[in-house]
Amino acid sequence: MSDVLPTIPPDASxxxxxxxxxxxxxxxxxxxxAVLLEITHRCPLQCPYCSxxxxxxxxxxxxxxxxxxxxLSELAEIGVLQVHFSGGEPTARKDLVELVKHxxxxxxYTNLITSAVLLTRERLSDLADAGLCHVQISxxxxxxxxxxxxxxxxxxxxxxxxxxxxTRELELPLTVNAVMxxxxxxxxxxxxxxxxxxxxxxxxxxNVQYYGWALKNRAALMPxxxxxxxxxxxxxxxxxxxxxxxxxxxxxxxxxxxxxKKCMGGWGRQFFNISxxxxxxxxHAAESITGLDFESVRSNHSIAWIWQNSEAFNRYRGTGxxxxxxxxxxxxxxxxxxxxxxxxxxxxxxxxxDPACALSPLHETIFxxxxxxxxxxxxxxxxxxxxxxxxxxxxxx
Amino acid sequence: MAxxxxxxxxxxxxxxxxxxxxxxxxxxxxxWVILAPERVLAPDEIAVEVLQLCDGKRNVGDVSxxxxxxxxxxxxxxxxxxxxxxxxLADKGFLTEAREKTx
Numbered sequence: 027m028s029d030v031l032p033t034i035p036p037d038a039s040x041x042x043x044x045x046x047x048x049x050x051x052x053x054x055x056x057x058x059x060a061v062l063l064e065i066t067h068r069c070p071l072q073c074p075y076c077s078x079x080x081x082x083x084x085x086x087x088x089x090x091x092x093x094x095x096x097x098l099s100e101l102a103e104i105g106v107l108q109v110h111f112s113g114g115e116p117t118a119r120k121d122l123v124e125l126v127k128h129x130x131x132x133x134x135y136t137n138l139i140t141s142a143v144l145l146t147r148e149r150l151s152d153l154a155d156a157g158l159c160h161v162q163i164s165x166x167x168x169x170x171x172x173x174x175x176x177x178x179x180x181x182x183x184x185x186x187x188x189x190x191x192x193t194r195e196l197e198l199p200l201t202v203n204a205v206m207x208x209x210x211x212x213x214x215x216x217x218x219x220x221x222x223x224x225x226x227x228x229x230x231x232x233n234v235q236y237y238g239w240a241l242k243n244r245a246a247l248m249p250x251x252x253x254x255x256x257x258x259x260x261x262x263x264x265x266x267x268x269x270x271x272x273x274x275x276x277x278x279x280x281x282x283x284x285x286x287k288k289c290m291g292g293w294g295r296q297f298f299n300i301s302x303x304x305x306x307x308x309x310h311a312a313e314s315i316t317g318l319d320f321e322s323v324r325s326n327h328s329i330a331w332i333w334q335n336s337e338a339f340n341r342y343r344g345t346g347x348x349x350x351x352x353x354x355x356x357x358x359x360x361x362x363x364x365x366x367x368x369x370x371x372x373x374x375x376x377x378x379x380d381p382a383c384a385l386s387p388l389h390e391t392i393f394x395x396x397x398x399x400x401x402x403x404x405x406x407x408x409x410x411x412x413x414x415x416x417x418x419x420x421x422x423x
Numbered sequence: 424m425a426x427x428x429x430x431x432x433x434x435x436x437x438x439x440x441x442x443x444x445x446x447x448x449x450x451x452x453x454x455w456v457i458l459a460p461e462r463v464l465a466p467d468e469i470a471v472e473v474l475q476l477c478d479g480k481r482n483v484g485d486v487s488x489x490x491x492x493x494x495x496x497x498x499x500x501x502x503x504x505x506x507x508x509x510x511x512l513a514d515k516g517f518l519t520e521a522r523e524k525t526x
Contacts, residue, residue: 057451059463105451107458135445135458160443160460199443199460227443227516228460270430270514275461 055295055343057333060108061101062299062310065094065125069115071141072178072409072416073166075205075240075247078114079313082412083302089323091121095128097300097323102132104330112139114302123152130157137162139203142189143182150189154196161193162201162230168216176210178409178418190224201228207247208400211257218264221272229272231261233279237311237367242415245404248396254282280382281396285357286364287382293342293366298333306332308339311367315376342366347377351385430520432483432510434502439479441519446474459517473505479521483509 067082089097101109109129116122117140129136137160138153150161163186167173173183193200202221206214214231221229233254234240234247249257261276268274280287290297290309299310304323307313313320318338321327333339341347345358352363363369364380372381372392379386408415432438440446445458446466455471457464466474476486487505491498512518 060461105449107447107449107456107463108461110461133447137460159445159458162460197442199441201460270516273516 055334057105057330058296058298059106060110060297061106062110062112062297063094063097063116064112064114064299064301064310065089065116065122066119066302067114067412068118069113069141069410070118070143070179071115071182072411073176073205073239074178074243074407074409075207075234076410077235077238077240077310078410079311080238080242080414081313082114084412087303088119089302089304091124093304093323094121094125097304097329098125098129098134099132100323100329102129102134104328106134108135108137110137110139115141115144117142117144117149123149123156126153126158127156135159140164141177141182142186143179145189145192147192150192150198151196154198158198160199160201162203163190163193164203164205165217165220166205167210168213168220172210172213176407178407187224190226194225199228200224200226201230202226203230203232205232205234206249206257207234208249208253209247209405211249211253214257214260218260218268218272218274222268226272228275230275230277231257232275232277233257235277235279236281237365237371238314239408239410239415241371242408244396245399245402246407248281248400249279250400251282251397253400254278280364280368280380281393283382284384285382286361286380288361289365289368289380292362294333294339295343295362298339306336308342309365309367312338314367315370318376342376349377349379352379355385430513430518432506432513432518434484434487434506435482436509437479437482437521438477438509438513438518439521440474440477440517444517446471457517464517469504470508473508477509477518 066085066088067078068085098109111122111126116138126136136158138158139162142163165173165186166176166183170183174180190200202224204217218229233249236244240247258278261274265274294308297309299307300323301307301313305313305320306323306329307320312318318341320338321332321336323329348358348363352358364382366376368382369378369380370376373388381388381392383389407418409418430436443460447456447458449456454465457466472490473486476489483502483505487498487502490505491501509518
């Protein structure tokens with residue numbers, strides 16, 4: 027009976043998959059357990075590694091309250107168990123409390139993934155009353171100077187600390203999400219301590235993944251190999267020391283790995299997200315791949331139909347689409363050739379092997395380039411915004 | 424604040440799932456699940472039975488008594504198994520202890 031609970035995989039993107047069977051080339055895929063809802067791309071922060079696409083959806087394109095409610099009902103009906111309200115900044119939507127309430131009413135477990143800077147104590151309390159189950163707050167560092175500079179938002183760090191305190195006062199579980207890169211990795215021991223001081227249940231140490239905005243900012247963000255080794259050591263030490271007090275999830279940057287990550291658990295296998303405009307996507311970066319046509323919840327098709335049958339979900343499902351070296355690789359059903367968005371961004375063809383893989387002909391070149399950038403002096407950010415990005419001024423912010 | 428952390432499960436503990444961990448029957452997949460932040464766990468039949476008894480009122484000893492009677496099994500063996508299972512859940516952060524009512 028001691029092993030009734032399956033081992034929780036440390037990879038955050040895979041961690042919801044404990045119920046999914048390891049099927050390789052099956053024709054049908056059960057509906058995912060959890061779905062990411064990016065309800066808006068609006069956000070007061072301007073983090074240079076934002077996971078949103080470079081082409082952001084403007085507010086006029088966003089689904090209406092009624093449309094989101096219909097989506098939530100449909101998700102619950104087809105067997106989704108959890109939803110993550112994310113963005114952009116989800117609290118930028120005036121109807122968030124109403125949406126959380128509706129999700130709870132139809133039986134969904136709700137997570138809020140937020141920068142926290144727009145929340146008041148009253149609104150957080152309303153969200154708790156609406157049935158919100160869990161709050162995840164992003165932190166950019168441990169002190170105002172660096173943290174506010176990374177976020178491009180003055181006063182943000184102080185506000186986050188305040189909201190984290192309210193979260194625990196309202197007896198909501200708290201996850202601290204710390205996005206790590208060259209310019210803040212030295213703060214990791216203090217970030218771990220900050221999470222304990224904030225009485226967080228979980229800490230996500232998430233190294234930046236380099237697509238979209240982060241790829242544009244790679245030279246300013248890429249850590250050195252030495253930094254990363256130290257980061258891994260600190261996480262392992264803290265996990266052991268804090269067992270039962272603070273759970274730590276750890277995401278490494280794949281540039282320095284030999285094998286690529288099983289991105290999204292494999293394309294169209296166990297994950298989808300819905301964009302502000304209602305597109306059903308195999309990954310939150312998928313729209314960066316040109317030439318794929320993603321169907322919307324506004325179409326005549328059901329979400330279940332889009333998941334099972336749409337061209338975009340089937341294009342890179344399983345192994346049939348693969349070219350060499352993936353096609354005959356013994357790991358092809360383990361990592362599914364890595365990340366399609368990264369393959370597209372770095373090679374121009376999403377069907378190529380992800381260059382994070384040592385077997386990719388481009389691996390060596392890209393690894394060397396990343397290493398050079400990590401040793402470089404470029405620290406200026408290109409801030410994320412609807413205008414396509416704004417370069418940080420010479421003296422910061 | 425939510426319940427205490429770092430709990431050590433013993434016969435006298437009165438464990439309960441914390442607010443953020445919800446035991447639910449999944450109609451689509453026909454299995455019991457525990458929903459937790461960014462996690463879906465699949466407890467087996469026995470674990471489900473134990474957790475359904477963990478209401479914050481019964482202690483681990485009471486739970487073991489009930490299971491021992493139901494399955495006509497040795498209480499000591501059941502108790503040991505229940506403690507191991509609950510401690511594992513507690514270490515993962517999905518179990519808390521009921522607080523004493525002060526009123």
